[in-house]
Amino acid sequence: MLEMLSQDFMINALIGSVVLSITAPILGMFVVSRRISLVGDTLSHLAFAGIAIGVFLDFFPLLTTITFSIIASLLLIKLMQSNTLNSDAVLAVFFSSSMAVGTVLLSLSEQVININEILFGSLLWITRQDILYQGIVGLSIIAITLFSYKKWFLISIDQDLSRVNNTNVNFYDNLLIVLTSILIVVSVRMVGVLLISSLLVLPILIALQLTNNFRNTIFIGIGISLLCTLSGVTSSYYLSSHPSIIPPSGLIVIILSAIFTIVLIKNNLKIDKFESNF
Amino acid sequence: MTKILELEAINVIRNKNLILENVSLSIEDSDFLGLLGPSGSGKTTLLKIMCGLITPDTGKITYPSTKKPKIGYLPQALPSLPNSPATVMEIISSGFDSKPFTNNHEKIITMAKEMGVQNLLETKITQLSGGQIQLVFLIRALIDNPDMIILDEPSSSIDTKSQSKIFQILADVNKNNIPVIFSSHDTFAITNSANRIACINKKLDYHGSSKDFLSNKHLAESYGYSVDVLSHKGHD
Numbered sequence: 001m002l003e004m005l006s007q008d009f010m011i012n013a014l015i016g017s018v019v020l021s022i023t024a025p026i027l028g029m030f031v032v033s034r035r036i037s038l039v040g041d042t043l044s045h046l047a048f049a050g051i052a053i054g055v056f057l058d059f060f061p062l063l064t065t066i067t068f069s070i071i072a073s074l075l076l077i078k079l080m081q082s083n084t085l086n087s088d089a090v091l092a093v094f095f096s097s098s099m100a101v102g103t104v105l106l107s108l109s110e111q112v113i114n115i116n117e118i119l120f121g122s123l124l125w126i127t128r129q130d131i132l133y134q135g136i137v138g139l140s141i142i143a144i145t146l147f148s149y150k151k152w153f154l155i156s157i158d159q160d161l162s163r164v165n166n167t168n169v170n171f172y173d174n175l176l177i178v179l180t181s182i183l184i185v186v187s188v189r190m191v192g193v194l195l196i197s198s199l200l201v202l203p204i205l206i207a208l209q210l211t212n213n214f215r216n217t218i219f220i221g222i223g224i225s226l227l228c229t230l231s232g233v234t235s236s237y238y239l240s241s242h243p244s245i246i247p248p249s250g251l252i253v254i255i256l257s258a259i260f261t262i263v264l265i266k267n268n269l270k271i272d273k274f275e276s277n278f
Numbered sequence: 279m280t281k282i283l284e285l286e287a288i289n290v291i292r293n294k295n296l297i298l299e300n301v302s303l304s305i306e307d308s309d310f311l312g313l314l315g316p317s318g319s320g321k322t323t324l325l326k327i328m329c330g331l332i333t334p335d336t337g338k339i340t341y342p343s344t345k346k347p348k349i350g351y352l353p354q355a356l357p358s359l360p361n362s363p364a365t366v367m368e369i370i371s372s373g374f375d376s377k378p379f380t381n382n383h384e385k386i387i388t389m390a391k392e393m394g395v396q397n398l399l400e401t402k403i404t405q406l407s408g409g410q411i412q413l414v415f416l417i418r419a420l421i422d423n424p425d426m427i428i429l430d431e432p433s434s435s436i437d438t439k440s441q442s443k444i445f446q447i448l449a450d451v452n453k454n455n456i457p458v459i460f461s462s463h464d465t466f467a468i469t470n471s472a473n474r475i476a477c478i479n480k481k482l483d484y485h486g487s488s489k490d491f492l493s494n495k496h497l498a499e500s501y502g503y504s505v506d507v508l509s510h511k512g513h514d
Contacts (some may be wrong), residue, residue: 033362154372157364158357161418164329164349165375212402214364 004237012126013190013237013248017229019131019138020187020199025207025221026145027180028200032208033156034176036087039076040197042095043181046072048193049098050185051118052105062133066185072098073181077174120247121192123236133186141179148172153214191249199225202256209263228255279306281342282426282457283328288337290323297323298334299481305426305459310452312472312488313461319479321461322354325430328459348375350424352416354431354461359403366390366406366414367399373418382421389417392447394440408435416444420451427451429460433467445471 004010031040050068054061072094079090106113117125145152151172154162159169184196191199207220232252240246283305290297298320305311305328313321326332327339329351341347350373370386390396393413403411412435419427427448433441449471452458462468468475468488475491477484484491 150372153364153368157359157362157369157372158353160326160329160331160353161351161357161372163331164351165373208361208363211363212365212400214362214368217363 004234007237009123009126010233010237012128012131013123013233014230015131016126016134016187016190017233017248018226019134020183020190021203021225021229022222023138023141023183024187024196024199025203025225026141026218027176027183028204029214029218029221030152030156030176031180031200032204033214034173036080037197037201038088038091039080039177040180040184040200042076042091042098043069043073043177044184044188044193044196045095045098045102046076046181047184047188047196048102048118049105051188051193052102052109055111055113056105056109058109058111062185066182069181069185070178073177074174077177081170081173116247117192118188119192119194121188121190121195121249122245123190123233123248125189130186130189137182137186141183144175144179148175152176191252192247195249195253198253198256199229202253202260203228206256206260206263209260209267224256224259228252228259231255279308280455281306282347284338284340284342285324285327286338286340288324288327288334288339290320290327290332290334296480298327298478301337301478301482303476303482303485305457307455307457308452308473309457309459310449310471310473311457311459312468312475313459313478314463314465314468314475315461315478315483317463321478322430324478325428325459325461328426329428347425348422350419350422350427352412352419352429352432354434356408356411356415362402362404364403365400366395366403369403369414370399370418370421373421375422386417386421389421393417393443409437409440412436413440413444420447425456427456427458427460429458431462432460433462433464441467 005014028040031037047065047069049072050065051061053068054064057064076090076094079085080087106115106118151162151167154165154167155169155172162169180200184193187196187199203221203225204217206224207217211217211220229248229252232255233248235251236246236248239251281304285301285303288298288301301320301324303324313324315321323332327334329349330346367383367386370390371382374380374382387396387399390399393416395410395413395417398406398410398414403414406414412432416429416432419429429448433444436444445467448458448460460468460472469491472488475484475486475488476482477491
């Protein structure tokens with residue numbers, strides 16, 4: 001353990017894990033309760049296209065990625081709100097077209113890019129600067145959530161009731177999507193674009209099986225996320241040996257999925273037992 | 279008496295169908311207005327226009343006394359919340375238009391006691407029956423001292439005993455010059471509680487006192503068939 005903590009990149013990875021474990025379930029709770037869980041997946045694919053554009057243009061890659069992701073996510077939510085197309089069709093179009101744009105632009109780029117690291121993340125990728133960006137984004141998410149909690153909660157209950165209470169539903173939906181999009185971009189180095197949405201959704205799905213109120217679901221989700229992310233990062237360090245490096249994202253999601261399955265089976269057994277008493 | 283809301287010549291057309299035709303109606307602070315009419319007559323649309331949820335195609339909505347009043351609203355179709363972990367306490371708390379971090383638990387407990395649901399406050403909303411959910415959302419509509427209360431079929435899933443309790447609470451609120459507007463298919467509930475009745479069938483067929491409404495003519499006009507009104511001693 002001490003050996004692991006003597007490595008600078010591992011300290012960065014562990015700090016990054018803690019920040020991500022706190023912020024992802026906060027936004028994940030509202031994403032899940034708005035029943036737009038697949039939006040997280042689409043946003044992470046948009047981030048892939050954003051990274052590719054940043055690499056291709058070779059012009060402030062992070063700024064380019066964030067700007068592209070914000071614009072594309074606002075366009076995505078605008079189309080979903082307009083009811084011109086079904087939401088799942090909009091998600092499917094953005095999902096595939098962003099992957100297509102990303103793949104083509106990365107192939108055309110003159111820079112040497114390891115696509116595996118973008119798709120699955122890597123412990124070696126994380127720098128102090130990444131931690132700083134994650135910290136700033138994390139603190140902003142916590143502060144905005146404290147002031148938007150009641151509005152996001154009410155919107156998740158009923159949009160008409162929110163509008164009667166003078167809540168601008170579209171504004172708060174846009175805010176949620178933009179924050180999620182920025183969180184994905186600054187965390188993508190650690191967990192990669194393909195699996196980051198699991199960190200938004202899975203801890204909350206597990207917490208929903210264990211809690212009895214809305215607010216506690218977020219806190220339990222954070223606890224589960226911390227446990228799984230730190231275990232995944234630590235396991236990745238000990239299980240990897242050059243040249244085979246196991247990305248932490250895969251291990252984190254395997255641990256989360258295992259816990260989710262166990263909790264789900266346990267709860268269903270309880271229901272069966274309850275029903276058999278009648 | 280102060281006018282709170284005025285609707286003038288409201289028309290609503292959806293998919294080439296006329297939903298509301300030339301409806302004019304004013305709401306005063308003393309109004310306990312019952313909205314009656316057959317299914318598909320435009321009651322819900324009219325209530326949603328009053329709440330600001332639907333913009334009419336033509337017509338004018340004005341708030342003569344002040345700015346837009348704070349509305350306590352109970353929708354006809356209650357939110358479907360499968361797998362939601364939200365508790366009754368959290369749902370009712372969302373009715374407060376207060377700043378974040380404000381604790382309003384005492385007021386919620388008092389009102390929950392009045393409605394007989396104090397034991398359900400920490401229960402998940404998904405574990406309640408349809409009637410209990412309706413009561414919870416009714417408390418939510420009343421909790422933050424609204425300037426106007428709009429309820430779309432507030433008693434449709436509720437037992438008779440709770441219904442009379444609800445209408446008594448609404449009557450008490452109305453005594454403080456808070457207008458109450460509600461729709462129902464229950465002619466007895468409307469004539470027994472409301473001081474004014476509006477009968478709607480795309481157009482406003484009748485608008486006046488409950489006593490006048492109980493003539494066969496108005497009931498027959500609204501529902502398209504003759505209705506006999508029976509009076510009992512002690513009940514007008």
